[in-house]
Amino acid sequence: MDEKTATRDRILQAAMNRIKHYGYGKTTMAEIAADCDMSPGNIYRFFEAKIDIAEAMARKHYAEEQAEMAAIARKKEWPADKRLREIFFKxxxxxxxxxxxxxxxxxxxxxxxxxxxxxxxxxxxLERVFLSALLEEGEKAGLFAPADHMFNAEMMQSATMKFGVPQLFSKLTLPKLERELEGVLNLILNGIYARK
Structure with missing residues (x-):
């Protein structure tokens, strides 16, 4: 890892620690810089604004999440519908x-x-890429009906949007959210299963 990447990572970690404690709104670039033992002016060489730090933090998180979900999508020992459920529940x-x-x-x-x-x-x-590949795989196995898999992946995302960041949309407990997600996925999958 080069020095620039290491400094960027140090800034992101300092920002994450401060935001976890004080919140995004009460965190300033100057405070993040101080936590990194650098001048406020120096931090702007790496990030133009606090929102850029927030986006970089989120990108790092989502890259890890996407890798984990893609690994589930590649579990060939499970049928495609089980993998889809596991992805959305995870x-x-x-x-x-x-x-x-x-x-x-x-x-x-x-x-x-x-x-x-x-x-x-x-x-x-990015998520639609492996969801649509999984739907196509399910069609080839005879599990799902022929369809526009990219469209179906997009509609699955639309139908499950609430469950991606549940606290943005509701104050339900995890068991209640799991019950709702199970019901939504049952409706979706029943609509795309191949008919005998």
Whole structure:
């Protein structure tokens, strides 16, 4: 790892620690710089604004999450419908746990939704790639009916949006969210299964 990357990572870690404690709104670039033992002017060489730090933090998180979900999608020993369920449940449970443990991090998600809507769309597009591949695999196995799999993946995302970051949309407990997600996935999968 080169020095620039190491400094960037140090800034992101300092920002994460401060935001977890004080929240996004009460964290300043000067405080993050001080936590890194650098001048406020120096931090701007790496990030133009606090929102850029928030986006970089989210990108790092989503890259890890996407890798984990893609690994589930590649579990050939499971049928495609089981893998789809596991992906959506894992995403919800992990997200729920992260925001329950670090409530102030939810502010980052709220700010990104408002100020960087293209970021969310980009993450959804990346997720659709392996979802549509999984749907196509299910069709080839005779499990799912022939369809436009990219469209179906997009509609699955739309139908399950609430469960991606559940605390943004509701104050339900995890068991209630799991019950709802199970019901939504049952409806979706029943609509795409191949008919005998």
């Amino acid at each position: 995403r919800m449970r992990d997200s729920y746990a992260m925001f329950e443990e670090n409530a102030k991090i939810l502010e980052v998600a709220e700010v990104l939704v408002k100020e960087r809507p293209l970021f969310s769309n980009e993450q959804l597009a």
